[in-house]
Amino acid sequence: MDGRTVAAVSTPKGKGGVAMIRISGEDAFGVASRVFIPVSGKSLSSYKPNTAVYGRFNEDGIAFDDGMAIVYKTPSSFTGEDTVELCCHGGLLVTRKLLTAVFAAGAGPAGPGEFTKRAFINGKLTLSEAEAGAGIIDAASEKHLGISLLQLEGSLSRKISDIYSKLTYLLSSVYAFIDYPDEDMTDIPVDEMKKTLSGILKELDALYESRKYGKAISEGVSAVIAGRPNTGKSSLLNFLSGSERAIVTDIEGTTRDVITEKITVGSIVLNLSDTAGIREGGDMIEKMGIERSAEAVKNAEIIILVLESRLTGGDEKVIKLIKDAGKEAVTVALYNKTDVNNAVFGGIFENEIAFSAKTGEGKARLEEIIAKLCSEAERGDDGTVIISARQFGALKRARNGVSSAIAALDTFTQDIAGMDIESAVAALGELDGREVTEEVVNNIFSHFCVGK
Ligand SMILES: Nc1nc2c(ncn2[C@@H]2O[C@H](COP(=O)(O)OP(=O)(O)OP(=O)(O)O)[C@@H](O)[C@H]2O)c(=O)[nH]1
Ligand SMILES: [Mg+2]
Structure with a gap:
């Protein structure tokens, strides 16, 4: 790291009680002292690390706000560098004024995720x-938060x-074999090496499987609501998203376009x-909508088939579409409007639910089924879940x-296996x-927000 002193607003943009500007780098105290004057009259650098100091923010010698400076000294700060966090009132103008003053005092703007990147480079974080x-x-969701916290504490x-250490231990034995092939220098017999590798493979398999859940709680799973017109698909989307996102009427063919919302069901x-109701006929626009519905069904990981309280002839077309898409295992058949009529399950898909988008009946059961489809139950709570696509690739x-x-x-000698172990070690690294x-x-780090 170049030691350049950088600064950014670390709190969200907008009006709030407090805004925080973080300054990090060799000259953090110099920069902060040029804009912040402690009321005590002491210099900022004379304060003990991890202390909050009350004072005034100045621009060209004129005070424009009061607030706190929290001082941290290298290496005991988030970034590992000298850091000062300036907390001013959370007004848009006052925050911008303070940031401008900080830049004028010698700090450069911090890029996205730059503070965390510095923490990583300085060995404060993996x-x-x-x-x-x-x-x-x-x-x-609470689950994503909980797992992230465990991982922040180093669980993964x-x-x-x-x-990694088990593999490098095996590798050292392989190196001994390569260097002294005739002298029987390997301390680990091949059988034992295979046993250890099989154990490691099992651990890696478990992590591999965990990604399905990791993705489900972070990026999300693509799910589609399909069914014939008027079964209550849009009402379901509105109910689950807690908004009036889609138009609901008792006219068949209300929805024409695909409407997507990010929602959380349990974790x-x-x-x-939400998609256009699938049926024969309709005008040209509705037909185009139905084509989009079919496409959405093909691409979805979970299909929620919305039926009225029992199966009718009109459902055949959409059921065929779902079966043709080969997604039977991930279809949930939801018998809606049970507030009016009792559900009569048709046994067409493994998961069937009696539901009412009006009263919310069946919501818990839907959550349970979706959690099951995303392998939630198989995940222990130790935080060893692969969440990021990058980690999954490695x-x-x-x-x-x-x-x-x-x-x-x-089939081969240990040195060939050694090359594979080396590539596994590199990937884990x-x-x-x-x-x-x-x-x-x-x-x-470019995907992080500025100020983080
Ligand atoms: N009683 C009752 N009525 C419902 C329920 N869900 C939806 N409805 C009603 O059924 C009618 C159709 O609802 P929509 O949500 O527009 O149905 P849709 O499946 O999106 O229809 P299209 O967009 O035309 O395919 C509306 O009058 C809703 O108020 C329910 O659980 N109970
Ligand atoms: Mg609709």
Whole structure:
């Protein structure tokens, strides 16, 4: 890191009680002292680290606000550098004025995620811990928040680090074999090596499987609401999203376009699409809408088929469409309007629910089924869940490396297996950020917000 002193507003844009500007780098105290004067008359740098100091913010010697400065000294700060956090009143003008003054006093603007990137580069965080910090900000459910917190505390890093050490231990034995092939220097017999690798593969498999849940609680699962007209699809979207997002009428063919909302059902995020009711006929616009419905059904990971209280002939077309899409396993048949008529299940799909978009009956059961479809129950609460797509990519490579190494031990000598173990070690190093390239690091932090 270049030691350049940078600053950014770390609180959200907009009016609020307090806004916080973080300044980090070699000259953080110099910059802060030029805009902030403690009322005590003492200099800012004379305060003990981790102290909050009351004072006034100035521009060209004229005070424009009062507030606090919190001082941190290297290496005991979030970034690992000297840091001052200035807290002013959370007005738009006052915050902008303070940021301008901070820049005029010598700080440069911090890029997206720059503070966290500095923390990573200064060894304060591993990459998965840094990503977990972003997860805490993004979390829309208690589960995502809980797992992110555990990962921020290092749960995933510890797990990866544990697998990493087992692999490097095996690798050291392989190196001994390569260097002294005739001297029987390997301390680990091939059988034992295979056993260890198989154990590691199991651990990697469990992490691999966890991604389904990790994705479901973060990016979300694509889900579509389909059915013949007037069954209450739009009413369901509105009910689940708690808004009047889609138009609801008792006229068949009300919805023409696909309407997508991000909603949370229990701990699962759904990218939920309402679609045009599927039937024969209709005008040209409705036909175009129905084509879009069919496309949405094909692409969805979860299909919620909305029926009225029992199956009717009109449902056949949409049922055929769902079966043709080959998604039977992830279809939930929802028998709606049970406030008017009792549901009569037709046994067409494994998951059937009696529901009412009017009263909310069946909501808990729907949550339960969706949680099951996203393997929630299989996930332990130890925080070892792969959430990010980047980590998942690295994990896949590690898993391939280990399974190739096992196969190589059957047919070839240890040195061939060693190459596969090496690639697995490199992939795990990348997962956790020990061995990432600068490009990967920059890419990760560019997705963070400014001020983080
Ligand atoms: N009693 C009762 N009426 C409902 C329920 N859900 C929807 N309705 C009514 O059924 C009618 C159709 O609802 P929509 O949500 O527009 O149905 P849709 O499936 O989106 O219809 P299209 O967009 O035409 O395909 C409206 O009059 C709703 O008020 C329910 O659970 N109970
Ligand atoms: Mg509709």
